[in-house]
Amino acid sequence: MSNYAIMRFAKYKRGSVANIERHQNHRERLKYRKHPERECENYTWKKYDETMTQTVRKAIKEQERATGRKVRKDTNTICETVLTFSKEMNGMFDLWEWVKANVEWVKEAFGEDKLIRFDLHQDESQTHLHTFSLMTDKNGLFNSSRFFNKKSQVIALQDSYAEAMAPFGLIRGQSKEQTGAAHQTLQEWRQAENERLERELQEMTEGIFADDKEYTAQPLESDIFDDLR
Numbered sequence: 001m002s003n004y005a006i007m008r009f010a011k012y013k014r015g016s017v018a019n020i021e022r023h024q025n026h027r028e029r030l031k032y033r034k035h036p037e038r039e040c041e042n043y044t045w046k047k048y049d050e051t052m053t054q055t056v057r058k059a060i061k062e063q064e065r066a067t068g069r070k071v072r073k074d075t076n077t078i079c080e081t082v083l084t085f086s087k088e089m090n091g092m093f094d095l096w097e098w099v100k101a102n103v104e105w106v107k108e109a110f111g112e113d114k115l116i117r118f119d120l121h122q123d124e125s126q127t128h129l130h131t132f133s134l135m136t137d138k139n140g141l142f143n144s145s146r147f148f149n150k151k152s153q154v155i156a157l158q159d160s161y162a163e164a165m166a167p168f169g170l171i172r173g174q175s176k177e178q179t180g181a182a183h184q185t186l187q188e189w190r191q192a193e194n195e196r197l198e199r200e201l202q203e204m205t206e207g208i209f210a211d212d213k214e215y216t217a218q219p220l221e222s223d224i225f226d227d228l229r
Contacts, residue, residue, distance in 0.1 A: 004171060038122045042123060046116065081133075102129050
């Protein structure tokens with residue numbers, strides 16, 4: 001049985017932030033949603049009552065005011081992580097404890113005050129969590145190299161994530177040096193997942209694949225993460 005902890009990340013420039021936010025906000029536009037009836041089980045937490053684009057613009061203005069220099073348009077401003085686990089582990093642990101552990105890991109990895117939003121999605125083929133953190137250093141300056149400048153930093157992130165997920169019976173996958181596999185960017189991984197889901201949907205329409213499992217929406221406490229504000 002597979003029991004892997006899965007973490008993917010991507011860096012975004014200011015011009016891309018609005019696009020990724022639309023993906024989170026407009027679930028009905030997603031082509032490959034497997035369980036749209038479970039949208040009510042999704043959960044979103046935001047640090048500020050504003051869009052991520054507005055948050056990024058404010059951070060840019062603060063840096064420009066502090067340094068007297070313009071922030072380059074190609075500066076990476078937001079880090080997104082997609083966090084999930086092997087399908088075989090569904091129902092093997094408390095989901096909300098897993099979410100909380102992921103949130104704490106992100107805050108520790110990227111900065112206690114850098115997390116500005118996270119989204120739990122249960123309406124796609126596998127439960128997963130998106131988190132979004134400002135890529136600023138302790139001086140409030142955008143500095144993605146602080147996290148991703150060296151290969152060793154990325155390996156350390158993967159190792160620390162696996163350690164944080166160990167209490168849930170999840171383990172780190174083998175490194176690409178061990179498997180010989182090519183690294184996938186977050187965009188490539190999403191495309192592969194969408195293609196896989198499209199194949200599943202095609203099988204369903206042809207009567208080859210059957211999924212009789214019914215899901216009952218569970219009520220969510222709106223203040224479950226109020227302590228994160």
